[in-house]
Amino acid sequence: MKKEFKEALEDSPIIVAIKDDAGLQKCLKSESHVIFILYGDVCTIPDIVETVKSSGKIAMVHLDLITGLSSKEIAVDFIQKYTKADGIITTKPPLIKRARELGLYTILRLFVLDSMAYENIERQIKTARPDVIEVLPALMPKIVAKICKISPIPVIAGGLVSDKEDVMSLLQSGVISISSTNENIWFL
Numbered sequence: 001m002k003k004e005f006k007e008a009l010e011d012s013p014i015i016v017a018i019k020d021d022a023g024l025q026k027c028l029k030s031e032s033h034v035i036f037i038l039y040g041d042v043c044t045i046p047d048i049v050e051t052v053k054s055s056g057k058i059a060m061v062h063l064d065l066i067t068g069l070s071s072k073e074i075a076v077d078f079i080q081k082y083t084k085a086d087g088i089i090t091t092k093p094p095l096i097k098r099a100r101e102l103g104l105y106t107i108l109r110l111f112v113l114d115s116m117a118y119e120n121i122e123r124q125i126k127t128a129r130p131d132v133i134e135v136l137p138a139l140m141p142k143i144v145a146k147i148c149k150i151s152p153i154p155v156i157a158g159g160l161v162s163d164k165e166d167v168m169s170l171l172q173s174g175v176i177s178i179s180s181t182n183e184n185i186w187f188l
Helices: 003-010 021-027 045-054 073-082 093-101 115-119 121-128 141-150 164-173
Strands: 014-018 034-037 058-062 087-090 105-111 132-136 155-158 177-180
Touching (some): 003 058, 014 155, 034 045, 045 058, 045 073, 058 105, 073 093, 087 093, 093 105, 115 141, 121 141, 141 164, 164 177
Parallel strands (some): 087 105, 105 132, 132 155
């Protein structure tokens, strides 16, 4: 993982995840150095990324959530060529591989819904080789702690985080950061 990205994550225990234009405007006031962009389409994503970047923050685009982009590697090429995004978030290992080839930061998002999903984490990390993994839902401190122990790369937790107690519990479990669309969490 590139040093700048790792330092930005370490300096941002709370990562702001935005899902609309109102969140975009509010995120600019947050202390988070990293912004997860979870909305947009092929026409608006360049401007959304530019707004985040112009505030001095790292822009990570959740590729799977951008309307009009396919789940093919060409979508990563589009993000790299037509936006100033620093990296991508995706659930798809081939897109992580392509983003790495293009020099983008990478976050593999993993939904840990059952024991089979948990058991596949190590294999997915080895296959995709992302810079970071993001585990959802976050509100499983024991499971998140186990994932942090087996993961050779930093872990972010996200989803359903609602208060300071959740944040502290997750940080104590070993995650590098917590991502959240909950504006009450952004300014803790």
